[in-house]
Amino acid sequence: MIVDSLAYLGEAISGPSASAADLIDAMDGAGVDRAVVVPAKPRGYHLGPANDLLAEAVNDHPGRVTGLARVDPNLGDEACAELERALGELGLRGLFLHPWEETFRVSAPFVDAVVDVARSHSVPVVIAAGYPWLSEGLQVGDLARRFPEVRFIATNGGQINISGLGQTDVELTLAACPNVAVQTASVYREDFLENVVERFGADRLLFASAFPLLDMSLEILRAHWMHVDDAQRSAVLGGNAADLFAL
Amino acid sequence: MIIDAHMHVDDIPALGWKMEASLCVERLDEAGIDRGVVMTIVDAPEVNPDAIELVARACAAYPDRLWGLARIHPWYGDESAALLERAFELGFKGLKLHPVSTIAHPSGEDTLRLIRQAAAHSAPTLFHCGDEPLTTPLAVAEAGAACPEATIILGHMGGYFHVDEAIEVAERVPNLVLETSAMPYPAKIREAVERLGAERVIYGSDGPVCSPRIEVEKVRLAGLGADAERLVLGGNALRLFEAVR
Numbered sequence: 001m002i003v004d005s006l007a008y009l010g011e012a013i014s015g016p017s018a019s020a021a022d023l024i025d026a027m028d029g030a031g032v033d034r035a036v037v038v039p040a041k042p043r044g045y046h047l048g049p050a051n052d053l054l055a056e057a058v059n060d061h062p063g064r065v066t067g068l069a070r071v072d073p074n075l076g077d078e079a080c081a082e083l084e085r086a087l088g089e090l091g092l093r094g095l096f097l098h099p100w101e102e103t104f105r106v107s108a109p110f111v112d113a114v115v116d117v118a119r120s121h122s123v124p125v126v127i128a129a130g131y132p133w134l135s136e137g138l139q140v141g142d143l144a145r146r147f148p149e150v151r152f153i154a155t156n157g158g159q160i161n162i163s164g165l166g167q168t169d170v171e172l173t174l175a176a177c178p179n180v181a182v183q184t185a186s187v188y189r190e191d192f193l194e195n196v197v198e199r200f201g202a203d204r205l206l207f208a209s210a211f212p213l214l215d216m217s218l219e220i221l222r223a224h225w226m227h228v229d230d231a232q233r234s235a236v237l238g239g240n241a242a243d244l245f246a247l
Numbered sequence: 248m249i250i251d252a253h254m255h256v257d258d259i260p261a262l263g264w265k266m267e268a269s270l271c272v273e274r275l276d277e278a279g280i281d282r283g284v285v286m287t288i289v290d291a292p293e294v295n296p297d298a299i300e301l302v303a304r305a306c307a308a309y310p311d312r313l314w315g316l317a318r319i320h321p322w323y324g325d326e327s328a329a330l331l332e333r334a335f336e337l338g339f340k341g342l343k344l345h346p347v348s349t350i351a352h353p354s355g356e357d358t359l360r361l362i363r364q365a366a367a368h369s370a371p372t373l374f375h376c377g378d379e380p381l382t383t384p385l386a387v388a389e390a391g392a393a394c395p396e397a398t399i400i401l402g403h404m405g406g407y408f409h410v411d412e413a414i415e416v417a418e419r420v421p422n423l424v425l426e427t428s429a430m431p432y433p434a435k436i437r438e439a440v441e442r443l444g445a446e447r448v449i450y451g452s453d454g455p456v457c458s459p460r461i462e463v464e465k466v467r468l469a470g471l472g473a474d475a476e477r478l479v480l481g482g483n484a485l486r487l488f489e490a491v492r
Contacts, residue, residue, distance in 0.1 A: 136271065162377040162406040162429050163347055186431040191456040217432050218468055221461050 003241035004216065005183055006155055006208035009057055009065075010050055012040035018212040022056040024064060030209075030216040033238070034063070036245055038096040038126070039070045047071055048082050055090040066245055068094040068126060072102040073111045083117045092175065093245055094123040099138075100131035107142035115143065119150045124244050128184075129154035130166060137166050141173030144180045151244055152180045153206060157187035164188050174200045181240065183208035186223045194227055202232035206240045214216040250281045250484035251459050253402055253428045253451030254313075256305045257298075264275065264288065268305035270455045272312050278460035281481070284451075285487065286343040286373075287312050290320035291330050299330055303337045314488060316343040316373060321357035329451050330365055340488040341370040343484065346381035353381070354389035362390055366397035370491040373391040374399060376413065377406030378488070384409050388416040391423045398487060400424045402451065410435045424487075428453040428462060436479070445475035449483045461472035 004027065011017045016038060017025075027035055037057065040051035048072050058067040069086030071079040077181075086092045095118040099106045106127055118125050129135045137158040144152045158173065159166030165187070173180055174196065185208040187193055196205045207223040209216040223236050241247065255266045263305040268285070275283050285305055291298035302315040318333035319327050319342060331342060344351070347364050351358050353374060362372045369479060374387045384405050392401040404425040405413030410432060417423040417439070428451035439448050452462035466479055 160407050161379070162403045163375065164381070165347075165379075188429050189453075189456045190458040190461065214431055215468060218431070218433055218461070218465055221464060222458075225458060225460060 001033045001238045001242060001247075002031060002220075003207070003238040003247065004032045004209045004211065005206040005241040005245075006185065007035045007037050007038045007152065007211040008040040009211065010040045010053055011043055013043045013045070014041070016212040020061055020065065022222065023211060024061065026211055026216045027064065030220050032216065034247060035065050036060065036068060036241060038068045039067045041098065041101045050112065051082070051086045051090060055086070055092060058092070066247060067092045068096040070098065071097045071114055072104075073097065073114045074102060074104055076110065076113065079111040079114050080117050083114055087117070087121045087123060094116060094118065095125045097125065098128040099134040100128055104134065105139065106135045107139040111143060112146060115147055119147055124151040124153060126153045127155065129158045130156040130160035137169030137173045140180065141177050144173070144177040148179055150179060152177070153244065154180060154182045156183065156185055156217065157192060158182045160186070162188050164192065165193055171199070174204060179243070180204070181206055184236070185210040185219055186214055187222060190222060190226060193222060197226070197228050197232050197236070202228070205236045206244070207237050231242050248282070248481040248485060248486075249450070249463065250481040251275065251280050251283040251452050251454060252323070252426055252449050252484045254283040254285045254459075255288055255456070256285045256302060259288055264456075266455055268308050268313060268399070271305070272309055274455040274459045275312060278463050280459055280463065281312075282417060283313055283454070283459075284316055284340060284484070286316040287318045290318050290349055292323055292326055293320055299334050299337070302339070306338070309486070315339040316341045318343040318345065319361055320349050321355065321361055321409045322349065323352045324357070327357070327361060328364055331361055335368050335370070335491075340491050341365055342372040344372060345375040346386075347375060347379050347381040350381065353387045354393060359381050359390060359393050360490050362394045362397045362399070366394060368491055371398040371400050371487050372422070375403065375408075376401035378408045384416045388420045388423060391420040395422055398422055398424060398451065400426050402426045403428055403453070404424055404430050404439065406430060414439050423447070424449060424483070426451045427466060429457050433465050433468040437471060440469070440475050440479065441469055445471065445478040447490065448479050448482055449482045449487070
């Protein structure tokens with residue numbers, strides 16, 4: 001089974017938007033069986049209604065998409081209550097944090113409250129990572145160290161820099177935090193991905209497209225064409241996501 | 248013919264990076280690419296006084312597959328100029344500048360002197376052009392505007408967050424060319440071709456550690472049409488680099 005471990009759904013306030021039908025078309029074109037979806041930042045700014053719409057899409061496509069709740073830790077107790085609602089009433093399967101779009105430092109102490117809700121539900125936390133100042137590799141690690149029982153997944157290989165200047169920070173986090181994995185979307189240098197598999201294990205890397213921000217047909221090639229063995233490739237393409245998100 | 252306009256050969260123990268000419272050729276073969284243009288990761292004369300010779304040895308080992316670009320640190324005045332002249336004597340095809348490693352702004356006089364020296368050989372200057380200060384499209388465009396006789400290539404065409412800016416500045420500064428390596432958006436290659444013309448976009452991979460095979464596929468996914476795709480994947484690079492004297 002091939003699982004895209006991150007795609008965005010809904011009308012976005014900036015950048016491309018995608019409906020569930022758009023996503024299913026892209027998945028069929030790229031040979032993807034299932035996708036883990038999160039709400040795009042909505043035009044109305046309020047993440048609660050976006051979580052509702054996401055849950056509807058999940059219910060409409062039960063075999064194809066699995067949803068994560070998006071909350072803004074800046075909202076404190078309100079964010080915790082929304083996450084409780086989304087994981088309970090809406091049946092979503094994890095927490096998604098976007099420090100860049102919601103503007104918070106992912107390692108800030110006040111973020112602990114929503115991660116603690118995820119911990120209490122035993123669900124993973126996906127972090128839009130690699131954004132300067134807010135979700136750099138070591139900042140993700142700083143948060144992950146405080147919650148060793150929570151599984152964290154950093155998008156974009158944990159760094160967004162076209163010289164690879166943040167990759168050592170990510171490797172330090174992967175070495176120090178066995179509860180952190182990274183995704184493949186947009187990663188600079190395929191040998192970074194191969195090094196994650198070789199040095200830390202194939203279970204620390206997940207295929208993701210970040211559709212519709214990125215092109216799913218291109219992004220899946222990073223996993224298909226990695227210089228690794230078939231078992232490792234299978235884990236990256238879907239096995240790891242199936243385990244992490246209990247698919 | 249497919250030409251990869253952006254590859255690296257180097258050996259940097261401090262970073263654990265070893266990019267050998269043989270690996271470049273292996274990756275070119277894997278992707279069905281005819282020729283690669285290689286450069287070092289660090290600069291001459293500092294931090295590697297041997298950087299020009301290192302590239303020359305790689306090209307000599309694979310004369311039908313590799314061309315060289317000289318990565319020069321602009322701060323060293325006449326020594327920098329002499330190194331660039333030496334590179335052209337060795338058959339190099341242009342200049343590479345990476346302002347993150349040199350802390351030399353593209354508009355600085357030391358940098359402009361090297362760009363003009365390359366232009367006197369009808370040779371292009373390839374800049375690292377990404378999201379970091381000193382390398383953004385607007386910063387590199389300052390060099391392009393100051394040296395209208397030079398061809399300036401924006402490597403990575405703006406990186407992750409500056410791609411729209413790269414297309415915009417290339418519309419304003421006609422001697423800028425966009426190079427596609429590692430930038431992850433196929434649709435932006437198509438947009439660049441539509442807005443600038445296919446003659447001003449060239450394929451590169453930043454290989455061998457970025458996958459030339461994936462990077463070629465990225466250009467194909469852009470859906471340029473056969474004629475434009477031929478220019479982007481090799482025709483433009485052939486025209487640019489064969490003009491060097």
